[in-house]
Amino acid sequence: MTTKEALINYCLRIGDTSLILGQRMSEWCSNGPILEEDIAMTNIALDHIGQARTMLTYAGELEGKGRTEDDFAYKRHEREYFNSLLSERPNGHFGDTVARNFLQSAYFYHLYNALTSSKDLMIAAHAAKSLKEVTYHLRHSAEWVVRLGDGTDESKDKIQTSFDEIWEYTGDLFEMNEVDELLLKEGIAVDQKNIKAVWDKTINEVLDRATLQRPKDAYMHSGRLNAIHSEYLGHLLAEMQFLPRAYPDAKW
């Protein structure tokens, strides 16, 4: 594997996770529990999609085969996507979304923070810009975790269950393979063990404030690194890719 191939894969991991999470958040449009949250969540969706555009465009440039961000987004199938398993989890109820977003945003926050020192200037710049957006995403979801956890008996019950049920998808975030090893040597990637350490701190602080229990680490699903996904991704892509696939010559 060449450095360039590894770098393309690394960009897709970040870009695909942003794209899938953006698509999930866009599903809240007109469905938010209150108007302000509807706008907040669609704003967040746009932030994620914007981040995806940068990384997918860069991947296309590196590849040099003329693939654009649209080609990456609309013409790949599930086994070519490198997003985290967490990002494709369904929205569920508001608490499910809050729990998923909190865990994923905390990951992005620490990842981007570390990547601002990447030797690849494009990734470093992208990380610096995205860090501002993700800081807000983390604040937004963390505050909701606290309010739902330290809320009524019903809200606490529900959000605790939300965390219990998605915990087994968090291990996937921190796995590494030869792509990471290669890019670590070049100073481009970051050690996921370090990310996990600070991620744990953030998660524990907020769960504590929310008077929630951190679920025990038991069986962990795996798949991001090899583009092996849950059944959910197929349905999500079918919806997301329908228009360009049905009307391949459409222009807008």
Place this chain on the structure above:
Amino acid sequence: MSNNINDNQGDVWEVFVQSKPGLPHKHAGSVHATDKEMALQNARDMYTRRNEGTCIWVVPLDAITSSLPEDSGSFFDPADDKAYRHPTHYVMPEGAKHI
């Protein structure tokens, strides 16, 4: 604590946004929220989407006291015909023009 007993969206907060440092905050609208942190976030999401803002204030509606339309006569009209109260006859010196 809600302004309306049947409303479970939270209280109403008035939002004031400052577009550039040093300028006064301008009233931008209102949001519903259950507490001040949420009010601040909601105001940021609703009212700074397209414009730059440098600062946001959120104030619970109950904290605002407003004059009423029927007061406008006694409150505001008397100042109109008192020319001696306006500094229109005073000439500003050159050096002080940009105070």
